[in-house]
Amino acid sequence: MIRFDGVVLRYPRAPRPAVDGVTLDAPRGAITAIVGPNGSGKSTLVRALLGRLAPERGSITVDGDNIAALTRLDAARRISLVPQREEPAFPLMVRDFIALGRYAHGGVWSGETAVDRAAIANAAQRAGVGEFLERRTPELSGGEWQRVRIARALAQGGDALVLDEPTAFLDVAHEMAVFELLDALAREGRAVLLVSHQLNLVARFATRIALLHAGALAAFGAPDDVMRGDLLERVYEWPLVVTRDPAVGAPVLVPLRNRASR
Amino acid sequence: MRPRTWLLLFLALVVAALAGLALGPVSLSPGAVWGALFGNGDANAIAIVQTLRLPRIALGVVIGAGLGVSGAALQATLRNPLAEPYLLGVSGGAAVGAVTAVALHFTSLAVLPIAAFIGAALAVTLVLFVARAAGARGDPRVLLMGGVVVGAFANAAVMVLLAGAPSETVRGALWWMMGSLSDATWQGTRWIAAYVLVGGVLLIALGREIELLALGEDPAAALGVDVERATRRVYLAASLLAAVTVAGAGLVGFVGLVVPAIVRAMGARSVRSVMLGAAIAGGALVVAADVLARTVRAPAELPLGAVTALIGVPFFLSRLRRIT
Structure with missing residues (x-):
């Protein structure tokens, strides 16, 4: 559904592109993950999806339509995106916050319609935030906040769901809850594109993994093809082994102690 | 915001307006004010109420509404609870534009706002440029520093403009630097009200976008x-x-x-209700401040800008503690 085709992205006045010729796609019905070391270009790809950075070369398409030709409103109706960081300048009621997801569906003076209300209620229920709709955003824990942000993306209603490190700062239970939710959403037919540092969880949940290294694609394929010790060791520049989790059978990355301290 | 809170805001505006009609160098009883409003009673009282105090209050309401809406919109868009036109140097830029126009003998209140707008637009562009050059447009402190610097620059520009000007121009310009409602006329107030209405409706129409900009640029x-x-x-x-x-x-x-900030503390949630509430509360505050300006040291009149600064600075400092 979302497709990056030979995309080159460069920040203004930067000597080298931050993303250099990346081709990958995120189809409906699957979780596609983008992983890679810090600064490898993961979030730059997300910025491009937001239209905040135009490709120098290549194209980004949504169901075949070039994203550069879509208005922001059109794009927002198709792609629901949860940015990496977000802090409202002023406290909001959780319900009001989720309702902001409906912006692209209303006019300048239109109030909330029955369709909006249904979408908001449904999104809140799916993301499991129905119980704290009347709380204010600063009162939420990290896990609750991430789920509320996912709820807003669901209320937005696009077939594609893009998330930039949705489980940063979450404990094991909350992290798993988010991955389970994304898995269920993908099974319903959404295209889920996920930027994450959690390689081991990604290896269990994603259908395909794109491994970025210095702005280029080091590998793109099924978890077993990408979770290879030699490949990951080269990309992350750290000694590691990949083994198989005895409990769930998925490939697991185990970083080793540095040679000097071993 | 609950209906009761809106009512409270309106009540504050009405009380301020009534005080504005009754109080001043000449105090009038509520009965005399009431009569004078409808042209009954003492001729002096009628003149004071109808030609001096009423237009002054009307101008105060309009000015306060404009400042309130402008501040509410800027705070949300810049994601900065300390943003407002004066501290951002926008008002200073407007003063340069207005003084330039006056120096060129354009003094009609139909034209003056346009000259002021050009100055203000240049100032806001400059402030954002300074903040971006400092690499921190999102940092409230950098933005305010930019505003203070541009404001100081605007002050200097006004002084330079005034340096060879005849004394009455200087007096007029000083009046600009300190703020006052004393020259209020119905004719002028009508123009100001029309412009405030245009700007206010534009911002209210942008309310949904402003709401999202307050989340940050990427979420928006x-x-x-x-x-x-x-x-x-x-x-x-x-x-x-x-x-x-x-x-x-x-x-x-x-x-x-x-x-x-007051309106938010009273429970306004959406940006649009904050803007509307700030319009009413702004009118009440400016009219009340003007009453103080006229009465504290009567018959002398304090500059309105000095009174609002005396109210605003402690408030600013208390907010500053919270964000740093």
Whole structure:
């Protein structure tokens, strides 16, 4: 559904592109993950999806339509995106916050319609935030906040769901809850594109993994093809082994102690 | 905001207006004010109420509404609870525009707001440029520093403009630097009100975009806002409002800072209700401040901008503690 085709992205006045010729796609019905070391270009790809950075070369398409030709409103109706960081300048009621997801569906003076209300209620229920709709955003824990942000993306209603490190700062239970939710959403037919540092969880949940290294694609394929010790060791520049989790059978990355301290 | 809270805001405005009609160098009884409003009673009282105090209150309401809405919009868009036209140097830029126009003998209140708007738009552009050059447009402190610097620059520019000017121009310009409602006329107030209405409606129309910009640029873009275009429109409309208030009453600081915070504390949630509430509360605050300006040291009149600064500075300091 979302497709990056030979995309080159460069920040203004930067000597080298931050993303250099990346081709990958995120189809409906699957979780596609983008992983890679810090600064490898993961979030730059997300910025491009937001239209905040135009490709120098290549194209980004949504169901075949070039994203550069879509208005922001059109794009927002198709792609629901949860940015990496977000802090409202002023406290909001959780319900009001989720309702902001409906912006692209209303006019300048239109109030909330029955369709909006249904979408908001449904999104809140799916993301499991129905119980704290009347709380204010600063009162939420990290896990609750991430789920509320996912709820807003669901209320937005696009077939594609893009998330930039949705489980940063979450404990094991909350992290798993988010991955389970994304898995269920993908099974319903959404295209889920996920930027994450959690390689081991990604290896269990994603259908395909794109491994970025210095702005280029080091590998793109099924978890077993990408979770290879030699490949990951080269990309992350750290000694590691990949083994198989005895409990769930998925490939697991185990970083080793540095040679000097071993 | 609950209906009761809106009622409270209106009540504050009405009380301020009534005080404005009754109090001043000549105090009038409520009965005398009531009579004079309808042209009954003492001829002096009628003249004071109808030609002096009523237009003055009307101008105060309009100026306060413009400053309140402008401040509310800027705070949300810049994601900065300390943003307001005066502290951002926007009002200073408007003063340069207005003084330039006066020096060129354009003094009609139909034209003056346009000159002030050009100055304000240049100032806001400069402030954002300075903040971006410092690499921290999102940092409230850098933005305010930019505003203070541009404001100081604007003050200097006004002084330079005045340096060879005849003394009555200097007096007029000083009046601008300190803010006052004393020159209020119905004719002028009508123009100012028309411009404030235009700017206010523009910002209210942008309310949904402003709501999303308050989340940050990336979330706003993700939800469908054309961030660059929406931000530019907000700045222009907010500058127009600020400029019009400067053309009508000079530099009246801190109203745009204090009033949205009060309205939010009273329970206003959406940006649109904060803007509308700030319009009413801003009118009440400016009229009340003007009453103080006229009565504290009567028969001498304090500059309105000095009174609002005396109210606003402690407030600013208490807010500053919270964000740093």
